[in-house]
Amino acid sequence: MLKKLLIANRGEIAVRIIRTAKSLGYRTVAVFSEADARALHVELADEAVCIGPAQVSASYLNAEAILEAAKKTGADCVHPGYGFLSENSGFARACKDAGLVFVGPPEAAIELMGSKRRSKIAMQEAGVPVVPGFEGDNARDDELIEAAKTIGYPLMIKASAGGGGRGMRLVEAEADLADNLKRARSESKQAFGDDELILEKAVIEPRHIEIQVFADRHGNAVYLGERDCSIQRRHQKVVEEAPSPFMTPELRKAMGEAAVKAALACQYEGAGTVEFLVDKDRNFYFLEMNTRLQVEHPVTEMITGQDLVAWQLAVAEGETLPLSQEEVVLNGHAIEVRLYAEDPARNFTPQTGTLHRFNPAEGEGIRFDSGVRAGDDITPHYDPMLAKVIAWGKNRNEARRRLIKALEDTVVFGTNTNQRFLARIIADDAFGRGEATTAFLQSEFNNDPSMAPADIGIRELALAASLFSQGMDQQHAWSNAPATVTPMTLATGEQTLSVLVRTRGHEITVTAGEDQYELTLVSAANGRACIIDRGARQVCQYHRQGDHLYLQAFGQTLALQDLTHQPANANAAGGTGQIKATMDGALIDVLVKQGQTVKQGDTLVILEAMKMEHPVKADRDGTLASLPAVKGDQVKRNQLLAEITADDTAEDTEQ
Incomplete structure (x- = not known):
């Protein structure tokens, strides 16, 4: 009889496993990285052990730390969830060697099916139909390129050890194959520690x-x-x-x-x-x-x-x-x-x-x-x-x-x-x-x-301006004083809009250019606003965070900022050529040098975040005036990575 289950995972799957295990009478053990110290799966488990820093390689992929957590807590079985070590035959074997029951298949089955190349061969032998392709053992790029001539295009590149779309590329023409092989190998190595690739004929629209x-x-x-x-x-x-x-x-x-x-x-x-x-x-x-x-x-x-x-x-x-x-x-x-x-x-x-x-x-x-x-x-x-x-x-x-x-x-x-x-x-x-x-x-x-960017029309502006101008969390009617007109400047995404807000009690009229909209704000309290719009009473949700307003209404979620009291240029967007990080992540490759001439659409750096590679591209033609980006750096969203100045000489020559 198994008694105590360690869940070698995080997030929703750890929570889901814990709930079933508890219902069956198991004691549960969570493992967590330093970044997950306050996570829900940690809170729900009977016991929890920190297994390392935020990086997955040092925590959720650290088999030794997980096995030590099992030993420390007296767990007798391990559930790997999905992702991370769930399809790692070495981890399954290590659990067995440590006297733990691995809640999953035998390591031999994991090892066989974990290789797209070997599993495909095994299925052919078992009489299961497979997609035509090439499954050479640790094939080099030149071997794959040669095999592709026989397979034909379009074809799929796949990481042999992969899953979840990582290390996978659809290639439409021979000219695109070499670069896609390079990217697929890099992504596969990052995600699985293994860069073996196979090729398959693409089955169109299956x-x-x-x-x-x-x-x-x-x-x-x-x-x-x-x-x-x-x-x-x-x-x-x-x-x-x-x-x-x-x-x-x-x-x-x-x-x-x-x-x-x-x-x-x-x-x-x-x-x-x-x-x-x-x-x-x-x-x-x-x-x-x-x-x-x-x-x-x-x-x-x-x-x-x-x-x-x-x-x-x-x-x-x-x-x-x-x-x-x-x-x-x-x-x-x-x-x-x-x-x-x-x-x-x-x-x-x-x-x-x-x-x-x-x-x-x-x-x-x-x-x-x-x-x-x-x-x-x-x-x-x-x-x-x-x-x-x-x-x-x-x-x-x-x-x-x-x-x-x-x-x-x-x-x-x-x-x-x-x-x-x-x-x-x-x-x-x-x-x-x-x-x-x-x-x-x-x-x-x-x-x-x-x-596409959220559709901010006069109706949405009217509701947002109403909540901003009246103040949040006002449950009851405002005074019957004469109507007031207040100019406001609201921003959403890259768009900045000026509106006039006329208020008289609950009645709100918002004007933006030639457009005008009226509604009644009945109440706004505890993140819930009640309005009358075109004669229909309805409820929407909102949240105020400083000068930011989050609003869920009319079938979409919007985020707006009140710039009314900020300096005129405080929200000016960076000029063309300001290349910024699109998210927090790590720079795993810098493909250009300062002073280099680039064209709009050229990839400048590769940003790795959330287990995927994201190319960051030039938004204009010109010269790289500055290049703060350094390979290996951890960057924050909107951090400046490169600055491109227009090359006037080149433009004159083209004319």
């Missing part, structure tokens, strides 16, 4: 459908339906749903049996996910096997009524699977989205900052898996996911309605998020028809307004 499998040490294996993860950005899953709207009973059976065959071929134990690409004719190809619990496992739990972490712990104790294949029943429909601290209007740049408010929506069929709460800091050290939002319904449309409402009603103030982007995906007609493929975001959805 479905990405995965099968949840479970196996025990007694030779039993089942599949628990499928998850459709086709909607992706940068090869990262954005929406996951179960069952797939593209699935037929015959295809489910064929894919499920192939997934079980894959699990049995590597003597698997515990939870695993076999991922497939499925073309428009419903031909499916093995992609990879993830030897851990998936981020999207809640949708499977919602339609099967099973707790997959409880299953994992049961298998780890040597029990047989709770259900046979005939007993697995799918009920209703579930959809999950990943709520991130990122800015869709700036190419989804990860965001940092303090969560001034974080109020997840509640309701029938709604589940939030989160590792943060109001007051927490979102740092550049880890993945920027704030929560997984899951909705269940008796049918797909009911699940869609519930999820859209949950996203619209969730309040996040302090950092930009992708919640409007997610809500509009779920509401999209193509998604509603079940037609979205992996190309959906790059094709039908690529011009959606949720990926």
